[in-house]
Amino acid sequence: MAYENDRTIFMTALGTATAAALFVPYALPIVGLLATMLGDPAEQHRASEQWLNTTPVDAAPESAGSGQSDLAFLRTELQRMTREIGQNDGWEGKAYASFQEKVNVLDQHLATLDQNRISCGNTLSCTAQGFHVLTLVASAVAAALTVLAAFVAICRTSVVAAPEGETIALTTSQRLYAAVARIYANHGKLIAKAGLIMSIAGVAYNQFAQELPGLQAVSGEKPNLIEASAMWDPSTSDMVDNPQAQFDPGQMESPMPEFGF
Numbered sequence: 016m017a018y019e020n021d022r023t024i025f026m027t028a029l030g031t032a033t034a035a036a037l038f039v040p041y042a043l044p045i046v047g048l049l050a051t052m053l054g055d056p057a058e059q060h061r062a063s064e065q066w067l068n069t070t071p072v073d074a075a076p077e078s079a080g081s082g083q084s085d086l087a088f089l090r091t092e093l094q095r096m097t098r099e100i101g102q103n104d105g106w107e108g109k110a111y112a113s114f115q116e117k118v119n120v121l122d123q124h125l126a127t128l129d130q131n132r133i134s135c136g137n138t139l140s141c142t143a144q145g146f147h148v149l150t151l152v153a154s155a156v157a158a159a160l161t162v163l164a165a166f167v168a169i170c171r172t173s174v175v176a177a178p179e180g181e182t183i184a185l186t187t188s189q190r191l192y193a194a195v196a197r198i199y200a201n202h203g204k205l206i207a208k209a210g211l212i213m214s215i216a217g218v219a220y221n222q223f224a225q226e227l228p229g230l231q232a233v234s235g236e237k238p239n240l241i242e243a244s245a246m247w248d249p250s251t252s253d254m255v256d257n258p259q260a261q262f263d264p265g266q267m268e269s270p271m272p273e274f275g276f
Contacts, residue, residue, distance in 0.1 A: 018056035018143055021150040025053055028150070028157035035160035038167050042160055042188045048195050049156060052149050052202055059143035066136030086129040090122055124223045131216035138212045145205050152198055156191065163187055 029049055036042045069084040083091065097118045100106055106114075163184055170180025 018060050018147055021056045021147055022054070025150045025153050028153040029053070031157040032153070032160045035157070035164035038164035039160070039184050039188060041185055042163070042191070045156060045160065045188065045192050045195050048192070048199050049153050052146075052153075052199060054142075054146035054149070056143040056146040056150070059139050059146065063136045063139035063143060066132055066139060084129060084132070086125050086132065090125050090129075093118060093122060093125075127219050128223060131219050134212055135216050138209045142205065142209050145202065149198070149202065152195075156195060159191060 029046070032042075032046045032049060036046050069087075097115060100114075101111055167180055167184045170176045170184075
């Protein structure tokens with residue numbers, strides 16, 4: 016479905032309705048409701064396609080043809096490497112079980128992020144369709160107000176017909192306002208639901224970023240091990256949460272001199 020011209024069509028309808036309301040001032044509240052429902056379905060649809068796009072970004076050759084999103088491919092590779100570590104390297108016992116537990120926690124976070132990505136894309140697709148329908152509504156309301164304004168203008172040319180024409184126009188405006196108000200209420204519910212879904216996705220991302228601060232792209236620089244979320248405890252021969260991960264490395268000063276490596 017194409018939405019490229021929807022915003023222009025809506026703005027044109029809004030201008031037409033405003034001009035018609037100059038002849039029937041009691042229709043101005045209708046124009047006000049229409050103005051609050053202005054949106055850009057084309058941009059919402061474009062954003063939806065970006066959220067739902069599964070083409071990997073800067074992907075390795077093996078992931079480019081997998082048909083999976085970056086997150087889905089990362090989850091698959093994470094589980095594969097975890098199995099290979101246990102099978103090929105013979106790592107087993109409590110330490111390996113703790114390592115698997117950490118991997119499963121990461122996998123759950125990645126699954127949540129991927130599901131939120133899909134939810135955000137579908138939500139924006141729904142809002143784009145909703146605003147497209149509003150464009151059609153705005154065009155219909157503008158046409159109705161134009162006809163009503165023409166009717167009133169004709170009635171005002173006659174002293175006898177003018178009062179009756181104003182009464183009919185006022186009653187028609189009230190009914191039209193009630194219909195637009197119902198549409199406005201439903202539109203508000205759609206926006207509220209969409210905002211809630213997008214907010215949940217944002218909260219989930221922030222939580223993921225806070226709980227796993229060491230997850231960064233691998234670079235050629237030496238790693239900052241103090242930011243790791245797990246460490247090896249020789250006393251228990253197990254992997255445990257690193258208490259240093261709770262501190263801000265930028266606020267800590269080491270008493271040791273710089274060794275240059």
